[in-house]
Amino acid sequence: MEWYHILLIILGAVLVLFVLPLFISSYFAFNHIFKRNNGEGKFEDMDLSVTPYKPYEEDIKKAIAFFKTLNPEVVNVKSHDGLRLQGYYYNNNSDVTVMFVHGYRASPLNNFSTVGKKMYEEGYNVFFIDQRAHNASEGKYTTFGIKERYDVRTWLYKLNDLYNPKKVILYGLSMGCASSEMALSLELPKNLKLAVLDCGFNDVFDLMMYQTQKRIKINPYLSVKIMNIYAKLFAGFDMLETKSSDSLKEAKVPCFFIHGKKDDVVPFSHGLENYEACPTKKDCIFLEDVDHARCYYAGGKDLEEKLMKFIKEVLEEGEK
Numbered sequence: 001m002e003w004y005h006i007l008l009i010i011l012g013a014v015l016v017l018f019v020l021p022l023f024i025s026s027y028f029a030f031n032h033i034f035k036r037n038n039g040e041g042k043f044e045d046m047d048l049s050v051t052p053y054k055p056y057e058e059d060i061k062k063a064i065a066f067f068k069t070l071n072p073e074v075v076n077v078k079s080h081d082g083l084r085l086q087g088y089y090y091n092n093n094s095d096v097t098v099m100f101v102h103g104y105r106a107s108p109l110n111n112f113s114t115v116g117k118k119m120y121e122e123g124y125n126v127f128f129i130d131q132r133a134h135n136a137s138e139g140k141y142t143t144f145g146i147k148e149r150y151d152v153r154t155w156l157y158k159l160n161d162l163y164n165p166k167k168v169i170l171y172g173l174s175m176g177c178a179s180s181e182m183a184l185s186l187e188l189p190k191n192l193k194l195a196v197l198d199c200g201f202n203d204v205f206d207l208m209m210y211q212t213q214k215r216i217k218i219n220p221y222l223s224v225k226i227m228n229i230y231a232k233l234f235a236g237f238d239m240l241e242t243k244s245s246d247s248l249k250e251a252k253v254p255c256f257f258i259h260g261k262k263d264d265v266v267p268f269s270h271g272l273e274n275y276e277a278c279p280t281k282k283d284c285i286f287l288e289d290v291d292h293a294r295c296y297y298a299g300g301k302d303l304e305e306k307l308m309k310f311i312k313e314v315l316e317e318g319e320k
Contacts, residue, residue, distance in 0.1 A: 026226035028134060030214070032140045033227075034235060036133040040105045043113070044068075056114070056297040063113035066120075072128075077158045079132060081236075086136040087129040090120060095166035096315065097125040099159060101152060103174030103293060104142065107135055111173045115296050118304065120138055122163045125165065129155050131176065141235035143312050144175055144204045146242065149182035156189050170253075171196040174266065174293050178204075178244050181274060184255075185247035194314045195251075196307065198258040199293055202270040204239040210267060244270075245277035254314045256283035256307060260290030260298070 042302050048057035072088040073131065079085055098119045102111040109116075110129030131148055133139035142148075156168065168191050172180030177200025196314050201207045205224060212220035228239045245301065248255070252317045259271030268286070275284055285306060290298045 019303070023226055027230055028222045029223065030227045030230040030234075032232065033208070034143070036140055036142070037105055038135075039257070040107060040134075042107065043110045052291070052294065053191065053297070056294075059114050059297070063117040064107065064109050066117050067109060067113060075158065075162065079147075080139075080152055081147065083132055083138040085132060085138070085151060087127060087156070087158075089159075089163065090116075090126040090128075092120055092123060092125045094123050096123075096173055097127055097159060097163065097165040097167075098169040098170065099127040099129065099155060101129060101148075101170070101172040101176030101180050101244075102131060102134070103176050104144075105134070106174070106176075109174070111293070112160050112171070115171070118308075119169075119171075122242055122308065124169070125163070127155075127159060131179065132234045133182045142175070143231075143235060143237040144201075144207070144239070145178035145182045145244070146204065146237040147241075147251060148175075148179035149186065149247070152179050152183035153186050153188060156192060160189050160191065165191060167191055167193045169194055169196065169311065172200060173198045174200065176200075178202075181244035182242055182247045184253070185242075185250035188252075191237075192253055193312065194254045194256065196256045196258070196311075197274065198295060199260065199263055199266050199271060200244055200274060201266045202245050202273045203243040207266065207270070208239065214264075245273045248274055248277040249279060250278050252280055254310075257282065257284040257286075257302070258295045258299075258307075259284075260287050260295050263292045265292035281314070 048054055053060060053320050072090045075087040075089055077085050100108055100112045100116060102108050121124050130137040130273060132151055133142040170192060172182050177197045179194055181197055181200050184198055209220055210223045230237055231237055247313055257275045259268055261268045285299055285303050287295050287299055296303060
């Protein structure tokens with residue numbers, strides 16, 4: 001047998017045993033992570049006593065019931081790439097509106113019922129939006145903020161067109177936080193006065209590396225690189241296109257950062273990088289022993305009071 005026959009056999013074996021399985025497994029991983037999934041349960045229908053939200057179940061259920069008594073205006077808008085997106089405007093006859101951007105495979109009421117109720121009780125209008133590929137909004141793929149940042153911008157301008165609030169607060173959680181952070185480098189309406197940024201990741205590629213390595217226990221670099229190829233081919237985005245900290249360097253509004261130091265979904269290091277990148281007026285609450293997306297509950301009155309103090313200071317400064 002000639003040497004090149006042996007080489008072809010070896011290359012064929014490598015292809016069959018390693019390369020093809022890697023591309024196939026990465027394809028399934030890409031679809032599992034990025035493709036639309038409508039399986040997120042509604043908190044109002046769930047027994048929260050068997051979830052990590054058990055200590056806060058009463059407050060969450062009361063807040064959801066509160067919003068159920070209101071009659072929001074359902075708002076639709078076209079995204080920059082032609083998707084119909086849906087939102088819910090709760091009018092409180094205020095010149096201040098808080099726009100909430102929910103997280104991955106979540107809903108506005110799941111993420112924001114309690115803090116939304118607090119903002120409404122403070123006298124502000126509340127605006128919940130469904131992110132692309134979530135709930136009532138169209139879209140086949142979520143892009144972890146890469147395209148959603150433009151949706152945030154679209155919604156802010158739509159909010160102005162419909163209601164013309166004097167002041168707007170942008171409030172994002174988890175992936176919704178990253179979408180909001182990435183949007184801060186864009187040209188946004190002048191009435192956006194501040195952003196509240198809760199447990200957002202910095203870099204989509206690094207987040208995929210972190211989450212994948214937790215599951216397969218080996219270096220996932222090649223797998224995530226291949227997933228990024230599929231992201232470009234099927235969903236039209238590049239995980240490496242931008243990251244939150246780069247956008248935050250261009251932020252023009254004050255920012256309040258929230259993150260739990262025991263977060264095992266979005267590492268605290270991501271939140272810290274984002275905080276350090278922000279050049280504007282800023283403050284933060286970083287809580288010990290708190291995991292992902294639960295700081296607002298775990299922080300209790302201390303967090304709520306510090307957050308509201310920051311918001312009111314910024315809004316009052318805008319009056320001067």
